[in-house]
Amino acid sequence: MVNESIIVTAAEYILQGKVVAFPTETVYGLGANALNPLAVAKIFEIKQRPSFDPLIVHISSLESIEKLIQYPDKRIYQLAEKFWPGPLTIVTYKSSLVPDIVTAGLNTVGLRMPANPIALKLIELAGVPIAAPSANKFGLISPTTAQHVKKQLPNIDYIIDGGKTNIGIESTIIMLNDDGFEILRHGAITTDEIEKFIPYHSTHNTENKILSSGMMKSHYSPNKPLYILGIHTIPYPTEECGLLAFSQSSNHAYKKVIQLSQNNDLKECAANLFAAIHEMEESDVRCIVAEPVVEKGIGIAIMDRLKKAAYRFQNS
């Protein structure tokens, strides 16, 4: 935990309509007072984020969601009891208190109570919900350290350095519908875990889905080409490439190898993934090659991020 005075200052900044980067358990967020449209507009400007892409609203207590949602859907409370604080974002109908700029004009809002003591304290001290996307330039890799934030966004008002985030991959996003829930973005909390409480039901309603970056084919793009071993053709010689290794296979033919876990632990791989991509970006490798992982548990979210990172390089 950082010195409380740092969080107090950050909370004052939030109330003054400024933008503050802060750690959550998933990735760093770029936060502003969710009830202040001008402050929220700064987030879009700093991130160079298109205005059609809605933001997640972060809260620190369950009571505070009442005024943000249209009606108290009991399933939200059921899920909250099980998964909050934690890496689950629940999309539900919003109240008129939530400014349109936050939700990109949608009638729904994504809500999340982060499991990070700094984030929770910041929201509590500010006394307002905090709208926060990941603290990266739009479309690039999310930050898992304060240094990653500084690299991409050198000019923001304030950054709380809370060290490395422990989950390392953005929250699971679900949308509630009449018959259950559907997944808008995979994360550490899996469909199976949520299905224990609420049925999975896809509506094939594309309006919200298209707007969620979780549904975009290309996203989380590194500034060097990324390929998945065994899936893509790699147009560079191995000795000029960097390898993101998930298992102990360390291939010495590569120029650089980053082992994401010593014992094949997928959670550890997820936690180290973005930092490893940032490190490859800064190194002298020409491209990044990632080993695929088994698409089970958090492996689904890892493969989702890798496929989206690789998407725009597939034909180049």
Ligand code: TXA
């Ligand atoms: O782990 C996380 O979720 C991190 C931390 C900072 O909380 N935040 C994050 O925010 O990843 P961002 O903005 O990078 O990604 C949130 C995604 C966006 O792609 C957005 O489209 C989707 O959530 N989203 C937000 N509100 C939505 C809504 N009402 N309907 C559909 N999608 C929504």
Ligand code: MG
């Ligand atoms: Mg993001």
